[in-house]
Amino acid sequence: MDISNYVINFVKYHGYEGVFLVGFTQSVIQPMPVLPFIIMSKQLGLNPILVSIIGVISNVLGAIVSYWLGYFLGENVGKRILSEKQFLKARAFFDRFGIWAILIGEPYKAICWIGGILRFNFYKYIIMTSISRVLHTALYLMLSHAINNIF
Numbered sequence: 001m002d003i004s005n006y007v008i009n010f011v012k013y014h015g016y017e018g019v020f021l022v023g024f025t026q027s028v029i030q031p032m033p034v035l036p037f038i039i040m041s042k043q044l045g046l047n048p049i050l051v052s053i054i055g056v057i058s059n060v061l062g063a064i065v066s067y068w069l070g071y072f073l074g075e076n077v078g079k080r081i082l083s084e085k086q087f088l089k090a091r092a093f094f095d096r097f098g099i100w101a102i103l104i105g106e107p108y109k110a111i112c113w114i115g116g117i118l119r120f121n122f123y124k125y126i127i128m129t130s131i132s133r134v135l136h137t138a139l140y141l142m143l144s145h146a147i148n149n150i151f
Contacts, residue, residue, distance in 0.1 A: 007032040012044055019051050020058045027062025027112045028069070029081065034059060038140040039147060048144045056133045063112045063129045070116025078113045090114045102128035105136065 007030075011018035023034035034055040041048040070078055079087045090110035094101045102125060105111050115125045 003030065003032055008040070011037055015044075015046060016050065016054055019046070019054045023055045023058030024062040024065075026108060027059055027066050028109065031107075031109065033108065035136060035140045038137065039144045041144065042148050048141060048148075052137045052141050056130075056137050059108070059133045060126070060130050063108075063115075063133075064126065066109065066112030067116035067122065067125055070113040071119060072116075075117050078117050082110050082113060086110050087114070091118075094118060099124055099128055103132050103135075105129070105132035 007022055011022060014021070019034060019037055022030075022032060022037065026033050034051075037044070037046070038048050038051050038055065041051045075087075082090065086107065087110065090101075090107065091114060093104075093111075094114050097104070099120060102111055102115060102120075112129070115129075
C-alpha cells in the first residue's frame with residue numbers, strides 16, 4: 001500500500017485526530033499534505049471547516065517542531081530527512097526569495113526545516129508560516145465548496 005492510501009485510510013479511521021496527525025507530521029517528516037482532506041472531508045464524514053482549522057493549527061505546530069529540529073540538528077540531518085535534491089532545491093528557493101519563500105510554502109516540509117537550518121528569525125518565520133497555511137487552506141476550502149456544490 002502506498003503512503004497516500006495509508007494516510008487516507010488513517011484519516012478515514014481516526015477522523016479529526018487523524019487530520020491533526022497528518023497535518024503535524026507533514027511539517028516534520030512525511031510528504032502527504034493535509035489540504036486534500038479538506039476537499040475529501042464530506043466523503044470522509046468530516047466537516048470541511050473543522051478540517052481546515054485543525055489543518056492550520058497542526059501544520060503550524062509541526063512547523064515549530066521542524067524549525068527547531070532544523071535549527072539544532074542542522075544541514076546534514078536536513079539533507080537526510082528531505083533528500084539532498086529537495087534540500088538543495090529548497091535552499092535555492094530561500095536564497096532567491098528569502099522570508100517570502102515561507103509564504104509560498106511548498107514543499108512545506110522542506111520550507112519548515114530550511115527555516116530553522118538558515119536560522120530565520122523565529123517570530124517572522126511563525127508569522128509567515130501561519131499566513132501561508134491560512135491562505136493555502138482558504139484556497140482549498142473554496143475549492144472544496146465548489147466541488148461539493150457541483151457534485
